[in-house]
Amino acid sequence: MVMKTSGFIEGSFPDELERVLRSVGSELGDVVDDMEALQVVPLKGAMTNEVFRIIWPTKCGNLNRNILVRIYGEGVDAFFNRDNEIKTFECMSKHGQGPRLLGRFADGRIEEFIHARTLSAADLRDHEISALVAAKMREFHDLEMPGPRTILLWNRMREWLVQAKSMCSAKDVKEFCLDSLENEINMLEKELSHDHLDIGFCHNDLQYGNIMLDEETRSITLIDYEYASFNPVAYDIANHFCEMVANYHSETPHILDYIKYPELEERHRFVNAYLSSAGKQPREDEVELLLQEVEKYTLASHLFWGLWGIISGHVNKIDFDYMEYARQRFQQYWMRKKKALGIL
Numbered sequence: 001m002v003m004k005t006s007g008f009i010e011g012s013f014p015d016e017l018e019r020v021l022r023s024v025g026s027e028l029g030d031v032v033d034d035m036e037a038l039q040v041v042p043l044k045g046a047m048t049n050e051v052f053r054i055i056w057p058t059k060c061g062n063l064n065r066n067i068l069v070r071i072y073g074e075g076v077d078a079f080f081n082r083d084n085e086i087k088t089f090e091c092m093s094k095h096g097q098g099p100r101l102l103g104r105f106a107d108g109r110i111e112e113f114i115h116a117r118t119l120s121a122a123d124l125r126d127h128e129i130s131a132l133v134a135a136k137m138r139e140f141h142d143l144e145m146p147g148p149r150t151i152l153l154w155n156r157m158r159e160w161l162v163q164a165k166s167m168c169s170a171k172d173v174k175e176f177c178l179d180s181l182e183n184e185i186n187m188l189e190k191e192l193s194h195d196h197l198d199i200g201f202c203h204n205d206l207q208y209g210n211i212m213l214d215e216e217t218r219s220i221t222l223i224d225y226e227y228a229s230f231n232p233v234a235y236d237i238a239n240h241f242c243e244m245v246a247n248y249h250s251e252t253p254h255i256l257d258y259i260k261y262p263e264l265e266e267r268h269r270f271v272n273a274y275l276s277s278a279g280k281q282p283r284e285d286e287v288e289l290l291l292q293e294v295e296k297y298t299l300a301s302h303l304f305w306g307l308w309g310i311i312s313g314h315v316n317k318i319d320f321d322y323m324e325y326a327r328q329r330f331q332q333y334w335m336r337k338k339k340a341l342g343i344l
Contacts (some may be wrong), residue, residue: 020103031056031065048073066113088225116212121247124208134270135277136220141200141233149199152229154189160307167314202236203228207243238297254321256328295340302333
């Protein structure tokens with residue numbers, strides 16, 4: 001019997017989802033043709049979507065198939081184009097990255113279930129796992145993806161700033177200094193753009209919940225490409241470092257502990273692993289240069305997710321204090337700005 005969840009009606013599936021599930025079942029070939037026999041297990045950790053593991057009995061007795069159903073969160077159209085994300089998902093599958101797309105319906109999709117564990121906040125500090133993540137990130141950045149290799153970061157933030165201002169009260173506009181952020185975005189784009197900037201296909205949301213580890217093979221899989229695009233690779237690394245201060249499975253998942261931001265030695269180790277994963281040991285000046293770029297791009301990460309938090313606070317119904325999250329990201333931006341940019 002299907003378990004009751006916020007995404008499904010007890011004892012049945014919504015008509016469109018049931019139709020797509022039956023089509024997937026037909027493709028699988030060996031599962032029982034009985035929707036009542038399916039078990040639904042909610043998976044925790046998603047920030048925007050609802051995610052469920054479907055345990056599907058087969059015709060071979062005690063064996064089961066597992067698939068994953070993703071129900072899109074409310075208001076996601078404010079952040080990205082879902083059709084573009086699906087194209088990225090399908091392209092990733094062709095590259096052998098991430099799960100296969102099994103089916104689509106209006107409010108979500110069905111994916112291959114990956115038999116690996118999602119990382120925890122503590123895993124990001126494990127030296128071995130961190131090196132594996134660094135190497136996978138480099139592999140991700142080097143993927144040949146369709147579309148122009150142009151930076152999306154700055155224009156996306158400008159678009160989000162317009163949306164955030166349109167949603168906020170005058171009080172919130174003032175508190176979050178939204179009237180000054182266009183100048184800040186323009187300044188960062190000017191300061192952080194240069195001829196030797198390394199552009200790659202970036203994940204842009206590499207928090208621990210989007211990283212999976214196969215314990216047997218020690219292989220890493222990156223999932224959830226909703227925000228993926230071409231960007232400076234230094235931004236993707238910076239964003240990953242910023243995510244090390246978060247624990248989305250704590251009693252206060254919106255609270256960020258910046259004491260946990262990685263120290264220089266830890267950042268150096270990650271960047272060295274990232275650069276050396278291509279098979280050649282980098283020079284120390286190469287490592288130092290990328291480290292400096294990464295620290296500057298943390299500022300862009302703070303503005304990006306600060307704006308995301310404001311918009312999410314108005315469009316998303318998930319139990320998460322998005323506005324407080326945004327407040328912390330903006331506070332870090334103003335606190336770190338001068339040091340990160342070398343302003344005396």
